[in-house]
């Protein structure tokens with residue numbers, strides 16, 4: 001790790017202000033992604049702002065019948081919350097499918113949303129990577145791309161977003177609440193929060209410099225059968241090859257979001273109109289325009305099959 | 317939780333690395349208080365952390381980069397906790413912090429100010445083994461032993477997590493009480509890798525202790 005200075009922020013606005021005022025500053029929450037990358041010198045912050053003392057660790061009911069999840073709520077606590085288990089089970093399921101119990105005890109809501117890609121070339125400083133070193137090229141194109149994205153890709157980057165939690169949040173229409181360095185707050189729909197790579201794969205979210213996530217809100221529960229199915233190379237403690245978050249209502253309508261296929265949780269609302277016609281029809285619409293590589297073309301079939309299994313029984 | 321209208325940009329109170337007290341400062345990093353640790357400075361930066369390890373209060377000056385794992389092993393010579401991968405991938409470094417298991421390799425020592433850490437050395441002693449340590453011995457829950465301290469800390473935490481009604485990936489019904497089946501134990505222990513493959517004996521040891529408790 002490169003040397004860095006460290007401070008503990010006491011209020012959200014103070015944290016955001018400090019981040020904007022200090023060159024090279026980064027927030028640290030659970031640290032499970034940031035420290036991993038700092039050890040490899042992929043992230044080299046000069047200053048860390050510890051946000052664990054901000055008091056953003058509660059889950060509260062909102063006035064419109066939803067839930068506000070503090071940015072510092074640990075993944076374990078969110079998954080175990082009785083209201084989440086009852087009203088938003090797809091979110092509990094997605095969280096529990098991710099990482100290990102030790103990591104979930106530390107990982108936070110905001111940190112999970114902002115975790116960086118697991119593209120093997122991003123992790124290897126000897127390789128060209130436009131995300132890590134803008135303009136250096138993309139070693140994954142023409143390289144080993146089995147885990148990488150099949151849709152929404154660009155000539156600059158074909159990485160995926162690795163979060164399971166974010167896929168469920170996309171299906172639930174979550175909203176990210178932030179505090180800017182000026183102290184003003186804003187709300188960003190989860191659909192607009194993560195970006196596609198385009199020409200600037202190093203810019204991953206709608207956050208501005210120094211902007212702090214304070215909470216994620218979920219709208220009023222919509223019920224239905226809720227399923228998160230994750231397909232991976234081993235039964236536990238592995239990232240998704242493909243995952244499906246589904247909310248299916250009795251009348252056959254529903255919502256579908258995918259993980260493991262794009263630079264962001266992938267949802268196409270128009271595809272959901274195809275649900276009565278089954279998994280093949282939905283997948284064709286969801287993945288229309290997909291540009292898989294020879295290594296990862298299997299993901300297109302895997303999405304259709306996983307979705308088919310979810311629609312057929314879909315208990316968890 | 318702080319509500320948005322309470323957020324006050326002027327109240328920038330920060331506890332600075334190396335400074336013992338909270339200060340209000342408009343200068344990032346509190347240059348007056350700590351000229352040697354200006355943010356962005358290229359040299360190492362130091363700070364003091366005070367925490368309880370296995371019941372003993374410790375106050376230690378560390379390089380800010382020190383992980384909790386390195387603090388335990390290098391500063392406190394508590395070498396029971398092992399470094400396997402140093403990247404959250406193996407679980408050898410598992411310790412219990414304020415009752416919860418974490419990977420000590422992916423946490424900074426400074427992030428544990430005021431917290432209470434339990435390592436394998438704090439669970440039991442050679443004369444008075446923790447029931448989980450004794451069960452690992454009875455069931456041969458190891459071969460080389462390298463992953464064992466992490467496995468045992470994890471196993472102790474698994475039983476506490478089930479008691480606290482924390483579900484897992486294999487829990488059938490999220491709204492019913494959790495039954496501690498072998499499938500539950502295997503899933504909950506998946507963050508601890510054993511290169512010697514002692515998994516089935518580890519599960520037996522945990523089943524024994526869980527059964528005794530129930």
Ligand SMILES: Cc1cc2nc3c(=O)[nH]c(=O)nc-3n(C[C@H](O)[C@H](O)[C@H](O)COP(=O)(O)OP(=O)(O)OC[C@H]3O[C@@H](n4cnc5c(N)ncnc54)[C@H](O)[C@@H]3O)c2cc1C
Nearest residue numbers: 029030031032033034098099107108111112163164213404
């Ligand atoms: C071995 C391993 C396996 C894993 N498997 C999975 C998996 O299967 N599925 C999965 O989804 N994840 C997995 N993860 C990733 C894990 O979920 C993330 O590391 C974790 O969620 C990050 O949260 P954190 O609080 O530790 O973030 P940190 O590491 O503290 O921060 C991550 C980023 O978020 C920023 N940040 C943190 N808080 C805020 C805030 N409030 N406002 C603005 N910025 C902020 C930080 O500056 C940093 O850039 C795995 C990780 C490991 C190490």
Ligand code: SF4
Nearest residue numbers: 119129130138157158
């Ligand atoms: S796919 Fe993206 S993250 Fe991976 S090497 Fe290419 S630019 Fe880097």
Ligand code: FES
Nearest residue numbers: 400401402407421
């Ligand atoms: S050493 Fe911490 S998980 Fe491997």
Ligand code: FES
Nearest residue numbers: 459461510511512
């Ligand atoms: S006993 Fe050797 S690694 Fe587990």
